[in-house]
């Protein structure tokens with residue numbers, strides 16, 4: 672597949688490595704220019720691109736930037752893109768980083784907001800796994816301990832394609848439902864960064880409570896605030912464990 676990735680940080684950089692390894696043709700763009708992508712290009716074979724070109728002649732675009740950055744993306748981003756392009760939204764809303772977004776505060780699912788800004792359908796995926804887990808916890812298909820990621824969106828064919836990419840990353844996936852349902856995989860949900868197998872994920876996602884998401888998201892954030900962001904590879908496992916407790920994930924199987 673031909674894939675464009677916007678954002679080459681913890682999540683985008685990991686996907687660039689995994690997709691390139693899986694044999695996909697990857698191009699990548701960031702906010703500060705191609706020069707900063709040179710070493711990642713040398714490491715992976717992915718090519719640096721401008722934001723104007725990253726969505727042209729690709730089957731999939733992955734958006735892996737701070738949510739508020741969506742508003743800074745070029746207005747013409749998808750103008751020359753194929754009508755059938757699949758757009759994956761990995762973003763999460765953290766008011767401390769993104770500022771207050773009224774629509775989301777009033778209950779609009781984060782990916783619906785993203786889709787509205789882009790004026791394109793999106794599939795929500797990869798938002799609920801820590802970059803550390805994405806790097807370290809991949810397992811072969813069929814392994815009983817393989818972790819699973821939820822997917823939400825309105826197009827079955829696009830979700831199937833995303834499911835294939837998630838499999839390439841070494842994870843199972845679970846199609847929960849429409850983009851309106853996608854709040855169930857947002858920060859504060861029992862499936863958010865809690866590292867669950869498919870069986871556990873299916874049980875936990877049904878228990879998500881929309882009214883508790885913001886409060887639980889902020890509780891999760893208190894853990895992050897106490898740790899050095901530059902040393903995230905040292906503490907991501909403890910964060911997943913902490914989330915399992917406060918988000919009440921179902922681990923009974």
Ligand SMILES: NC(=O)c1ccc[n+]([C@@H]2O[C@H](COP(=O)([O-])OP(=O)(O)OC[C@H]3O[C@@H](n4cnc5c(N)ncnc54)[C@H](OP(=O)(O)O)[C@@H]3O)[C@@H](O)[C@H]2O)c1
Nearest residue numbers: 678679680681682701702703735736740762763798801802
């Ligand atoms: N980190 C995680 O474990 C994790 C897990 C799941 C989901 N997420 C979500 O995924 C998204 C990315 O998180 P991250 O941790 O990967 O971030 P990150 O490490 O800070 O990387 C952000 C990347 O986005 C680029 N970027 C920022 N603003 C941009 C803009 N306006 N246009 C184009 N590129 C832009 C940055 O480019 P420059 O370097 O050039 O500025 C950088 O490459 C966030 O919404 C986050 O909540 C993160």
